[in-house]
Amino acid sequence: MKRKRIKQRAAVGRLGKWLTRRSRGRCELCTERDTVRAFELPPFPEEPEFERTLMACERCRQWLERGGVDPIQARFLESAVWHEEPAVRLAAARLLLEIDDLSDPWLVDALDAAGVDPETREFR
Numbered sequence: 001m002k003r004k005r006i007k008q009r010a011a012v013g014r015l016g017k018w019l020t021r022r023s024r025g026r027c028e029l030c031t032e033r034d035t036v037r038a039f040e041l042p043p044f045p046e047e048p049e050f051e052r053t054l055m056a057c058e059r060c061r062q063w064l065e066r067g068g069v070d071p072i073q074a075r076f077l078e079s080a081v082w083h084e085e086p087a088v089r090l091a092a093a094r095l096l097l098e099i100d101d102l103s104d105p106w107l108v109d110a111l112d113a114a115g116v117d118p119e120t121r122e123f124r
């Protein structure tokens with residue numbers, strides 16, 4: 001599935017220092033240390049917000065931007081969906097929706113815990 005790629009904004013860099021502290025320099029989805037960068041979840045608010053921004057490694061950023069999530073590599077999403085940071089839960093929920101469908105009761109529970117609506121792919 002081809003999707004429109006939404007370009008990350010330079011303004012997200014303003015959150016970088018704070019996000020590095022929050023994430024301890026790791027991808028907040030998979031805990032990878034390399035290639036980690038701030039990633040803002042679309043649609044963007046006027047100014048970047050912590051609740052819609054996370055630190056993510058290159059692989060996770062690509063999945064968020066372009067899809068093509070590999071279910072085997074993506075096992076970490078099963079715990080990321082319970083993360084204390086809303087942005088991480090939202091990102092994990094969106095990626096899980098790529099690889100699973102709502103006939104799986106586990107996914108329904110996980111989205112519920114994340115507070116994400118499967119229809120809108122947004123917080124309820």
Ligand SMILES: [Zn+2]
Binds near residue numbers: 028
């Ligand atoms: Zn990652």
